[in-house]
Structures are given as structure tokens and as C-alpha cells.
Amino acid sequence: MKYYRHTLAIRLMLFIMASALGSSVSFSQQGLTLEQALIIAETNSPSMKKTRLNLIRNQENLIAQNAALKSSFSLTLNPIAYNQNREFNELISKWNSMTTTQSYGDFMVSQPIVATDARISLTNRFGYTDSYSEYSGTTTKGFSNNLSLRIDQPLFTYNRTKLQLKELQLSLETAQLDYAMQLLALEKQVSQAFYYVYQQQQSLDIANQAFQNMQKSYEVSKNKVDAGISAREEMFQAELNLATTKSDFENAQVSLENAKDDFKILIGMSLFDDMIVMPNIAVDTVAVDISFAIEQGLSNRMELRQRKINIEMTQFDLIQTMSLNEFKGNLGLSVGLFGDNEKIKNVYSSPTDNETVALSLAIPLWDWGERKSRIKATQANIETANITLEEEHNNIILGIRKICRNLLNLQNQIEIARRSVTNAQLTYDLNLEKYKNGDLTGMDLNIVQNQLSTKQLTFTNSLISYKLELLNLKIQTLYDFEKKETVTPVTSLEK
Secondary structure: OHHHHOOHHHHHHHHHHHHHHHHHOOOOOEEEOHHHHHHHHHHHOHHHHHHHHHHHHHHHHHHHHHHHOOOEEEEEEEEEEEEEEEEEEOOOOEEEEEEEEEEEEEEEEEEEEOOOOEEEEEEEEEEEEEEEEOOOOEEEEEEEEEEEEEEEEEEOOOOHHHHHHHHHHHHHHHHHHHHHHHHHHHHHHHHHHHHHHHHHHHHHHHHHHHHHHHHHHHHHHHHHHHOOOOOHHHHHHHHHHHHHHHHHHHHHHHHHHHHHHHHHHHHOOOOOOOEEEOOOOOOOOOOOOHHHHHHHHHHHOHHHHHHHHHHHHHHHHHHHHHOOOOOEEEEEEEEEEEEEEOOHHHOOOOOEEEEEEEEEEEOOOOOOOHHHHHHHHHHHHHHHHHHHHHHHHHHHHHHHHHHHHHHHHHHHHHHHHHHHHHHHHHHHHHHHHHHHOOOOOHHHHHHHHHHHHHHHHHHHHHHHHHHHHHHHHHHHHOEEOOOOEEOOOOOOOOO
């Protein structure tokens, strides 16, 4: 379908234009093609709305994570902090009162390192302190500035930053595949409902044709009875046949209106807008090579990619599980420059170097087999995911093979149904002449009319079944055998 390669914005614009056109001719019957119905449904379908929101959520999460990998800048200000307390000083073995007034601000630049899962931080604290101590009887006033550069590097463990980024990327890809698959499912659902409405339209036309034919037969019977050519019992049968076909016609009208309402709800149209569906029901037999169809299905089907993503995600779970109670460490390095002075311009007149080196190790001793069992459980999940992938592979092949066989069978059914309609029409015309000549009863003519209506409906249903099976093959292979081109579903939303 062409709409697969349009952007969402274009499809939405087309829908708005179609809605505006529909509102300008309110309550007038408008024709609706299958492609127009798909555009409307894609915009208004509740399932598509939820899938679209899930895709947006995953897109924004990945954007946020990529933004978090860039340098972050923060500024913290403490304009005033006053503290007065009295406490026991063990150094001088006396109680000492202190009064301190502070004002300071912290500026920090932090940069994660994706390659090593490290983090580099540059911090600067500038402040003013006014402090009085009862013990010394002195007051200290002045400015201070502490500039430091720190590196924290995890050791002997997996790269958590890389793993988190990869998980978000796979989650977005899964959401994109879900969106594309939902579009395909929506096309199938809308197409089935669309052709069902068409079936009801055809049923109504056939019922109307039968009603018109029976009205003519009734007039013939009435004239013959009035002329004394036929018995009055024939008139009674003709009236019954006419009432029956009229009832069938009215029932077909009700079924059509119900089908149209259900269809409107499905695609999101107003129930007060009248419409008729206009399908391209012409069928050209399409040659399908089973080997080529299977090759396309295995190459294009998004379910296989989803299963592979699931395997990758379970492998990530294994990595995280193996880090449970693991031996790991952290190396912290910090260098800084501190200065203080009563005058702000002389803060670094006599600076002091600050250096810190810290190595910490976490050494597991005994966990009663918890880590080993959890690893085995996760490995079982990976095996399950691999089996599911193989099952999906076989199901795709099996589904495509069945569809190809069905298409061949449906082609034969279409040809048989076409000939049956031709024969039934000729039979009806011949029997109508017999009825006019008095060689056939009204009950017998009604039977022939019912046979004609049945054959016509069977032919319509066989055409629709073939169309839907071709659509099913396209969905199963992501290849349009009518247009001989690969189907490219939409997998992302434009900003």
C-alpha cells in the first residue's frame, strides 16, 4: 500500500481534508475507497493511538538518555547560613560557644564517559565565612575557594552506561516494530470490515433485483388470473413470493445499515455521515512462487526481529544477573586547589593542594548458591527465547505455504462461481418464459430466483475471499505480489 510510505503528517493532512469535505456535505452519501478508510482508521483507531503513544515514549526516553550522556551543569546557591551552638570540646576539655555565618555557592560540571563507565566531575565552591569562637576569643572572616577535579572509575564489572543505552535502543526498535505490525493488523481488520460492508451492499442489490423480478412475475400472474387463464391459487402463491422477496429486501437494508455503523465505529467516522464503499473488486490472477514468498517472509517479517531482540534482552539480563554478588571495585581520584583570604582578590595568594586517591573493593564471600541459581534461571530464559525464535521461523513458513495453496483453490472457486452465475441467469430467463406461458408454477419460479441470488452472492464472496487472501499474503511476506514490490511499513514518527 502506498500509505505505508507516507509520513504520518501527510496522512493526517489527507484525513483532515477528507473530514472537511465530509462536513461540507453533511448527511450526503459519499463514496469511500479502501485506502481512504485506512487513512482515517490509522488516525482515529484507539489501538493505533496507544501504539503511537508507546512509540513516542520510547523515542523520548532514548533522546533523554543521549542527552544525559552529555556534560551537565549545575549551580547551587546558599545565600545565608547562620549557626550558633555550645558544645563540649574534648581537645580543651571545656564547653565552647561558637557563632558562624556563611554564604557560599557550588558550581559543578559532570561528564559521564561511555567507553569506560567512568564519570569526571569539576567542582568549584566559593564562599564567605564569619566565625567567632569563645575559646580563642577571636573572629575569623574571609573568602574561600575550593576547586577540584574528580574521576570515579568502576573496576572489574560490566559497563552499566553502555548496557542501559543499548536497552533503550532495543526498546525503541521494538516499539517501532509494534507500530508497523499494528498498521498491518489494522489494514487487515479494516479491509475485512470494508469488504463485509460491500458484501451487504451486494446482498441488497441482489435482493432488490429479486424483488423487482418478483414484482414483474406478480403482474404476469395477476393478469393471467384476471383473464381467467390461471387458477386463483397461482395468485395466492405469487402474492406470497412477492411478500417474501420484499421481506428479504428489507432485511438486507437493515443488515447493510448495521454493517455500515460497525464500520464507521471501527475507522472513527461519524455515525451521522452516510457513505458507500467503493472497492476495486476486479480480480486478476496473480502468480505466486512459494519459494520466493517464503524467502520474502523470512527476510522481511518483523516478528523474527522482535524474537532476536528478545534474545538480546535476555542476554543483558544474564549480564546483570552475573554481577550479583560479584567481585568489583571502584577507583576514585581527586585533585584540587584550596585558597582563603580576607580579601577576595588574594584568595589564591597562598593556595593549598588537595589530593585524594581511594580504591574500594567489594569481595563476596558466601551467598549460599543464590548467584549460581539465578544465572541458571536466566540461561533457561535465553534457551526459551531461542526456541521461540525457531517456532516463529517455522510458523512463518507454514502460514505462507497455506496461503499459497488457498490462493490456487480460490482461483478455481472464482471461475466456478462465475460460470454458475451465468448458468443460473440463463436458467432464470428460460423459466421466466415458461412461467409467462403457463408452463411453470410461481413456486417453481421462486426456487429458480433463489438459486440465482445464491449464485450471485457466492460469486461476490469468492472475489472478496481472494482479495483478502492476497492481502493476507502481503502481510505474511511484506511483499505486494500484485504490484511486485516490497512493502515498507512506517516504523517511526516525524517530529
